[in-house]
Amino acid sequence: MNTNNxxxxxxxxxxxxxxxxxxxxxxLDINHGEFLVLLGSSGCGKSTxxxxxxGLLEPTDGQIFINxxxxxxxxxxxxxxxxxxxxxxxxPQMTVEGNLTFGLRNARMPKAEIQKRVARAAExxxxxxxxxRKPGALxxxxxxxxxxxxxxxxxxxxxLFDEPLSNLDAKLRADLRVEIKRLHEQLQNTMIYVTHxxxxxxxxxxxxxxxxxxxxxQLGTPHEIxxxxxxxxxxxxxxxxxxxxxxxxxxxxxxxxxxxRLPMKGYEFQAAQTPDQAVTxxxxxxxxxxxxxVANAPVKMEAKVELIEPMxxxxxxxxxxxxxxxxxxxxxxxxxxxxxxLTIGIDPARASxxxxxxxxxx
Amino acid sequence: MTVADTGTASATRxxxxxxxxxxxxxxxxxxxxxxxxxxVIFIGCTLWTVIYSFTKSRLLPVPLFETMPLFSIPVPHLxxxxxxxxxTLITGLKSSxxxxxxxxxxxxxxxxxIVSIGNLGIYGLCSMxxxxxxxxxxxxxxxxxxxxxxxxxxxxxxxxxxxxxxxGLVWQWIxxxxxxxxxxxxxxxxxxxxxxxxxxDKYVVYGIxxxxxxxGTGLVMCLMLAGIRGIDEDIWKASRVxxxxxxxxYVMIVIPMMRPVFVTSVVxxxxxxxxxxxxxxxxxxxxxxxxxxxxxxxxxxxxxKDQNLAQGFAASxxxxxxxxxxxxxxxxxxxxxxxxx
Numbered sequence: 001m002n003t004n005n006x007x008x009x010x011x012x013x014x015x016x017x018x019x020x021x022x023x024x025x026x027x028l029d030i031n032h033g034e035f036l037v038l039l040g041s042s043g044c045g046k047s048t049x050x051x052x053x054x055g056l057l058e059p060t061d062g063q064i065f066i067n068x069x070x071x072x073x074x075x076x077x078x079x080x081x082x083x084x085x086x087x088x089x090x091x092p093q094m095t096v097e098g099n100l101t102f103g104l105r106n107a108r109m110p111k112a113e114i115q116k117r118v119a120r121a122a123e124x125x126x127x128x129x130x131x132x133r134k135p136g137a138l139x140x141x142x143x144x145x146x147x148x149x150x151x152x153x154x155x156x157x158x159x160l161f162d163e164p165l166s167n168l169d170a171k172l173r174a175d176l177r178v179e180i181k182r183l184h185e186q187l188q189n190t191m192i193y194v195t196h197x198x199x200x201x202x203x204x205x206x207x208x209x210x211x212x213x214x215x216x217x218q219l220g221t222p223h224e225i226x227x228x229x230x231x232x233x234x235x236x237x238x239x240x241x242x243x244x245x246x247x248x249x250x251x252x253x254x255x256x257x258x259x260x261r262l263p264m265k266g267y268e269f270q271a272a273q274t275p276d277q278a279v280t281x282x283x284x285x286x287x288x289x290x291x292x293x294v295a296n297a298p299v300k301m302e303a304k305v306e307l308i309e310p311m312x313x314x315x316x317x318x319x320x321x322x323x324x325x326x327x328x329x330x331x332x333x334x335x336x337x338x339x340x341x342l343t344i345g346i347d348p349a350r351a352s353x354x355x356x357x358x359x360x361x362x
Numbered sequence: 363m364t365v366a367d368t369g370t371a372s373a374t375r376x377x378x379x380x381x382x383x384x385x386x387x388x389x390x391x392x393x394x395x396x397x398x399x400x401x402v403i404f405i406g407c408t409l410w411t412v413i414y415s416f417t418k419s420r421l422l423p424v425p426l427f428e429t430m431p432l433f434s435i436p437v438p439h440l441x442x443x444x445x446x447x448x449x450t451l452i453t454g455l456k457s458s459x460x461x462x463x464x465x466x467x468x469x470x471x472x473x474x475x476i477v478s479i480g481n482l483g484i485y486g487l488c489s490m491x492x493x494x495x496x497x498x499x500x501x502x503x504x505x506x507x508x509x510x511x512x513x514x515x516x517x518x519x520x521x522x523x524x525x526x527x528x529x530g531l532v533w534q535w536i537x538x539x540x541x542x543x544x545x546x547x548x549x550x551x552x553x554x555x556x557x558x559x560x561x562x563d564k565y566v567v568y569g570i571x572x573x574x575x576x577x578g579t580g581l582v583m584c585l586m587l588a589g590i591r592g593i594d595e596d597i598w599k600a601s602r603v604x605x606x607x608x609x610x611x612y613v614m615i616v617i618p619m620m621r622p623v624f625v626t627s628v629v630x631x632x633x634x635x636x637x638x639x640x641x642x643x644x645x646x647x648x649x650x651x652x653x654x655x656x657x658x659x660x661x662x663x664x665x666x667k668d669q670n671l672a673q674g675f676a677a678s679x680x681x682x683x684x685x686x687x688x689x690x691x692x693x694x695x696x697x698x699x700x701x702x703x
Contacts, residue, residue: 051599054599054603055602056599056602056603075602075605076599076602076603076605077602077603077604077605078605081603082603083599083600083603085596085599085600086596087594087596088596089594089596089597089599089600091597091614091615091619092618092619093615093618093619102604102606102614103604103605103606106604106605106606106607106610107605150600150604154604162596
């Protein structure tokens with residue numbers, strides 16, 4: 001197999017701490033210049049995978065290639081990677097400039113070259129005025145930038161980010177998210193980014209790998225992941241408020257639960273023939289049609305409003321469908337009253353159908 | 363209405379406010395014993411010692427203003443009993459207890475004291491250096507995620523649980539040429555092997571040093587290990603990604619980050635050095651000759667054995683001054699500087 005087409009390639013990677021398997025025969029190919037986000041809840045193995053790529057953890061089995069070169073047994077410093085840590089890991093007794101140059105000085109790089117690289121990194125990250133300060137005198141956002149700068153001066157092809165924005169408050173996180181995206185646009189190098197924040201993942205990624213229990217549950221563009229989740233776990237994990245799930249039967253091309261019948265017209269099945277079986281249907285709250293558009297909806301039904309949660313831009317409405325609680329997201333300006341009866345429309349083409357047992361998309 | 367209510371309430375509260383000295387009465391009462399201890403024991407006794415070091419006290423402290431006839435005028439008067447004349451002397455007063463710096467002159471003129479100071483210098487310098495270096499090295503080795511870390515830590519810390527007297531005795535046996543290391547090695551066949559630091563006036567301080575280090579490094583190691591463990595794991599990862607060797611990470615990054623731990627260790631080791639006494643008593647009693655004398659030993663001997671209180675006080679005052687001379691500038695730089703920033 002030609003491995004040169006990929007920036008980072010992971011083949012059949014296993015990692016076990018004693019009897020605990022953290023990564024299970026994991027394969028992942030990352031293209032040059034791609035922004036890949038590893039997304040998952042805590043303990044899913046995403047940081048472990050990143051540490052394996054960085055060379056900070058030794059895999060039990062499998063291989064890692066970076067730029068076509070087998071680096072499985074190489075030291076982190078020889079892999080051509082730069083890494084940004086959650087706690088930033090800046091050296092507190094050195095100035096910002098000292099932090100940026102320490103690794104380079106240690107590698108006995110010529111002074112002129114170090115100067116050039118620091119100047120470039122400082123310019124890109126806009127930290128020139130901070131160069132003589134110590135990390136203790138910087139704000140969280142500034143520290144984050146310096147940490148990125150330390151990866152930047154290494155002049156490498158692959159950047160690894162280990163939850164770099166987790167220690168910041170919500171507003172700053174949104175600002176720096178944009179900065180990281182801009183940095184990627186500007187540098188065009190491969191970035192692998194670990195996070196548990198789905199908004200970060202959706203906004204930044206070219207592709208997202210959703211992980212659970214050491215496996216990749218789905219690898220795809222944010223669009224695919226959001227619209228066509230391959231299994232129930234991914235469907236549930238992505239989206240806020242999360243997807244509505246209804247357990248029912250798939251009978252003769254329609255989803256049936258009690259007196260609710262949803263003909264799956266326009267739904268793209270994975271297989272040409274789908275036999276009748278027990279299924280779970282997933283419908284995103286924002287994909288439920290309300291208001292004037294209901295007239296054109298393929299499936300219509302009546303629902304009684306049970307609870308209203310206004311969130312400003314949107315309002316979350318709790319209703320009951322086939323006896324189960326069901327969330328609907330409507331425009332924040334809609335006037336609704338409790339116990340009001342609402343006509344809602346569902347488009348089966350935008351729903352997701354999963355086999356009940358295997359939880360795999362049909 | 364409500365506004366007015368709150369206004370009156372706060373007004374009465376202000377009115378009722380007690381004088382400053384009576385506020386927080388409970389906590390002030392609770393701190394009286396400690397304040398008294400500090401005033402009487404630490405400050406009072408220290409001052410007392412310093413003042414009496416300028417007197418000629420021997421077995422007991424002399425009254426500070428002992429009288430001595432400066433001039434005497436005989437006043438004749440009749441004795442009531444037998445009618446004969448007698449003279450009563452009217453005397454002038456003069457303070458005669460103070461002898462100025464005589465005790466200090468004598469102190470610095472005593473060879474035993476000079477030897478003590480020299481010994482303390484060597485012992486202190488070596489003890490400080492080796493405790494820090496060995497303690498840190500052991501901690502760094504233990505930190506490398508080794509197996510049986512807890513066992514090693516316990517073994518190394520164990521000597522700290524022993525008293526100095528026991529440590530001194532144990533090491534006196536180990537270093538004794540007739541039962542200890544020298545005997546064992548000679549029994550192995552090296553007939554001319556000589557290792558008797560406690561019986562050689564040139565090396566005796568180092569014999570004491572070995573015992574001191576054996577006892578003291580465990581604690582330093584534990585302090586250092588706690589300090590190393592307190593350092594963010596990501597720092598190590600970052601330095602590995604940058605290809606910085608492990609030893610350089612320790613020296614350039616970890617040690618500077620451990621500054622507070624080093625300060626604590628230096629204070630603890632320093633206190634141990636200045637008061638080194640029982641170790642010497644147990645191992646050599648200051649011998650051979652006076653070659654392993656220490657200032658604390660000199661003070662104790664002068665005060666309780668030679669019945670020369672003032673001389674002992676003078677020696678302890680010198681010890682106090684030495685510590686103060688080192689400590690005050692350091693404290694000034696360490697704590698005074700921070701206030702300015």
